[in-house]
Amino acid sequence: xxxxxxxxxxxxxxxxxxxxxxxxxxxxxxxxxxxxxxxxxxxxxxxxxxxxxxxxxxxxxxxxxxxxxxxxxxxxxxxxxxxxxxxxxxxxxxxxxxxxxxxxxxxxxxxxxxxxxxxxxxxxxxxxxxxxxxxxxxxxxxxxxxxxxxxxxxxxxxxxxxxxxxxxxxxxxxxxxxxxxxxxxxxxxxxxxxxxxxxxxxxxxxxxxxxxxxxxxxxxxxxxxxxxxxxxxxxxxxxxxxxx
Amino acid sequence: xxxxxxxxxxxxxxxxxxxxxxxxxxxxxxxxxxxxxxxxxxxxxxxxxxxxxxxxxxxxxxxxxxxxxxxxxxxxxxxxxxxxxxxxxxxxxxxxxxxxxxxxxxxxxxxxxxxxxxxxxxxxxxxxxxxxxxxxxxxxxxxxxxxxxxxxxxxxxxxxxxxxxxxxxxxxxxxxxxxxxxxxxxxxxxxxxxxxxxxxxxxxxxxxxxxxxxxxxxxxxxxxxxxxxxxxxxxxxxxxxxxxxxxxxxxxxxxxxxxxxxxxxxxxxxxxxxxxxxxxxxxxxxxxxxxxxxxxxxxxxxxxxxxxxxxxxxxxxxxxxxxxxxxxxxxxxxxxxxxxxxxxxxxxxxxxxxxxxxxxxxxxxxxxxxxxxxxxxxxxxxxxxxxxxxxxxxxxxxxxxxxxxxxxxxxxxxxxxxxxxxxxxxxxxxxxx
Numbered sequence: 001x002x003x004x005x006x007x008x009x010x011x012x013x014x015x016x017x018x019x020x021x022x023x024x025x026x027x028x029x030x031x032x033x034x035x036x037x038x039x040x041x042x043x044x045x046x047x048x049x050x051x052x053x054x055x056x057x058x059x060x061x062x063x064x065x066x067x068x069x070x071x072x073x074x075x076x077x078x079x080x081x082x083x084x085x086x087x088x089x090x091x092x093x094x095x096x097x098x099x100x101x102x103x104x105x106x107x108x109x110x111x112x113x114x115x116x117x118x119x120x121x122x123x124x125x126x127x128x129x130x131x132x133x134x135x136x137x138x139x140x141x142x143x144x145x146x147x148x149x150x151x152x153x154x155x156x157x158x159x160x161x162x163x164x165x166x167x168x169x170x171x172x173x174x175x176x177x178x179x180x181x182x183x184x185x186x187x188x189x190x191x192x193x194x195x196x197x198x199x200x201x202x203x204x205x206x207x208x209x210x211x212x213x214x215x216x217x218x219x220x221x222x223x224x225x226x227x228x229x230x231x232x233x234x235x236x237x238x239x240x241x242x243x244x
Numbered sequence: 245x246x247x248x249x250x251x252x253x254x255x256x257x258x259x260x261x262x263x264x265x266x267x268x269x270x271x272x273x274x275x276x277x278x279x280x281x282x283x284x285x286x287x288x289x290x291x292x293x294x295x296x297x298x299x300x301x302x303x304x305x306x307x308x309x310x311x312x313x314x315x316x317x318x319x320x321x322x323x324x325x326x327x328x329x330x331x332x333x334x335x336x337x338x339x340x341x342x343x344x345x346x347x348x349x350x351x352x353x354x355x356x357x358x359x360x361x362x363x364x365x366x367x368x369x370x371x372x373x374x375x376x377x378x379x380x381x382x383x384x385x386x387x388x389x390x391x392x393x394x395x396x397x398x399x400x401x402x403x404x405x406x407x408x409x410x411x412x413x414x415x416x417x418x419x420x421x422x423x424x425x426x427x428x429x430x431x432x433x434x435x436x437x438x439x440x441x442x443x444x445x446x447x448x449x450x451x452x453x454x455x456x457x458x459x460x461x462x463x464x465x466x467x468x469x470x471x472x473x474x475x476x477x478x479x480x481x482x483x484x485x486x487x488x489x490x491x492x493x494x495x496x497x498x499x500x501x502x503x504x505x506x507x508x509x510x511x512x513x514x515x516x517x518x519x520x521x522x523x524x525x526x527x528x529x530x531x532x533x534x535x536x537x538x539x540x541x542x543x544x545x546x547x548x549x550x551x552x553x554x555x556x557x558x559x560x561x562x563x564x565x566x567x568x569x570x571x572x573x574x575x576x577x578x579x580x581x582x583x584x585x586x587x588x589x590x591x592x593x594x595x596x597x598x599x600x601x602x603x604x605x606x607x608x609x610x611x612x613x614x615x616x617x618x619x620x621x622x623x624x625x626x627x628x629x630x631x632x633x634x635x636x637x638x639x640x641x642x643x644x645x646x647x648x649x650x651x652x653x654x655x656x657x658x659x660x661x662x663x664x665x666x667x668x669x670x671x672x673x674x675x676x677x
Binding site: 092 | 544559
């Protein structure tokens with residue numbers, strides 16, 4: 001078991017944002033967490049990094065209890081987060097962004113890792129000297145993913161990677177997630193509003209509603225489930241596409 | 245892809261003519277006295293003659309010239325934009341940009357080295373240049389904190405004061421020399437930075453500014469009131485001046501002195517010039533340190549924290565630690581500048597360390613372009629020299645000073661040099677250009 005949350009509660013002041021979350025991610029899996037706005041998806045992601053701190057329950061990563069550890073300590077243990085809204089360093093170049101990602105990694109691996117990233121995202125190679133803030137949204141998302149991967153994490157967390165991207169770019173991002181998992185054995189926990197894409201790429205999924213997990217199952221099961229379709233897919237996809 | 249370029253090109257002929265006509269009108273106004281009127285020598289007496297046809301040609305030339313200039317500027321910038329889109333924006337402009345900043349820096353260094361030789365008999369010039377360099381050093385110290393790490397520090401003068409008083413007390417009470425006290429006083433200022441930074445760097449932006457502002461005032465108030473320790477408002481006088489490898493700058497007497505040792509005629513200028521070179525040396529060391537640090541992981545982390553704290557946390561960077569290191573390093577540089585200040589003045593009092601100083605140092609960093617080393621130098625020149633040059637305008641001096649600052653911020657909203665140099669350059673791929 002790579003990551004296991006058991007009975008995790010979290011609060012923002014008096015407001016409870018997560019209630020008794022049980023969730024697990026196995027080595028080599030892509031697990032997705034879907035839910036509407038404000039369901040607590042990002043809160044769940046951030047609570048892994050201790051902000052907000054889990055007020056009850058346990059978070060175990062790779063056999064070690066990481067509940068309430070400060071964010072940088074969590075990252076040090078091999079969890080890399082691609083934050084919501086990308087959060088690249090806009091005034092720094094693409095190269096510098098990637099270097100910042102490699103802070104925790106062995107410097108000896110840097111060149112090899114860089115080559116890997118450029119193979120995965122050729123556009124970053126072309127733009128390595130460009131200020132990251134001048135990249136397009138999709139390119140920034142790729143940079144954010146590459147930056148996270150430079151740390152050689154055991155577990156990659158992606159927080160709404162498709163947010164604000166063009167459909168073609170969204171497709172490309174999900175393709176990359178699939179590649180990472182299939183070809184590089186990367187374990188991925190993916191938080192998404194775009195349930196359609198997320199469930200298709202994921203082995204398993206959880207549905208979050210009002211801070212509670214209301215449904216879980218394999219990606220295919222969830223994609224077929226009437227509840228999920230009604231809540232997250234109907235209207236989200238054009239009628240003609242639903243049949244596929 | 246072409247749309248924005250076309251929009252930009254779409255200045256109509258009428259608009260272009262109007263623009264050129266308004267420039268031609270200025271040309272006409274300037275041209276009447278300069279071109280239209282001339283004096284001719286007619287048998288010993290000067291007569292004013294008119295040259296209206298020439299003026300007409302001049303104005304026409306201005307009109308046409310403006311049209312052509314405007315058009316070609318638009319063409320060039322439109323072409324450039326297209327090219328940048330094709331190649332990737334920063335690559336095209338960064339190669340050229342780095343070159344001239346470097347050249348300007350080298351030119352400034354050569355000027356700074358030669359300055360006291362050229363003005364060796366002008367005490368005022370060398371003194372003013374020394375003041376500029378003190379502010380350059382303070383600016384570089386604060387630049388690490390504000391420009392690189394993005395922490396708004398309104399109390400930088402506190403560390404300046406700590407350094408100055410540390411040297412003053414070490415030298416007058418314990419007889420320490422300048423060079424021995426320099427690193428120790430810098431260390432004491434760094435310690436002060438650690439003490440303030442440790443609890444307060446968890447705060448964000450505005451709150452940190454308030455805490456540092458308060459700290460700056462606390463230091464000043466303590467210095468004013470703790471008479472036994474700091475001499476209170478009377479300050480500390482007769483602080484020993486630095487000597488030239490043990491040779492004091494003194495009129496020849498029983499003990500060896502600088503002038504006596506080198507067989508020169510004693511001149512008070514020796515010390516002034518020596519002090520100038522000392523601060524220049526300190527500045528160069530500072531610059532070397534800061535530019536090196538920027539290229540190391542710690543310097544990159546400073547900038548990354550300025551850019552995005554949350555991303556830094558997610559990448560496993562201890563944000564508080566990174567901020568603290570920038571704050572302490574900046575404090576140390578401020579302290580070293582303080583040591584030099586005390587040694588140069590020979591007398592310090594809390595009067596020299598008011599909030600005003602903090603504001604000027606911050607203005608230097610912001611005006612220079614946050615994070616730019618050369619920008620700090622240029623801004624220090626502007627901020628020290630402007631009030632000096634303005635002395636002729638007596639009571640309007642500060643008004644001019646304020647107006648100049650406003651103009652700079654209008655013309656260069658990001659500071660004089662706002663372009664950020666990447667900390668590393670990678671060989672371009674073949675065919676990439």
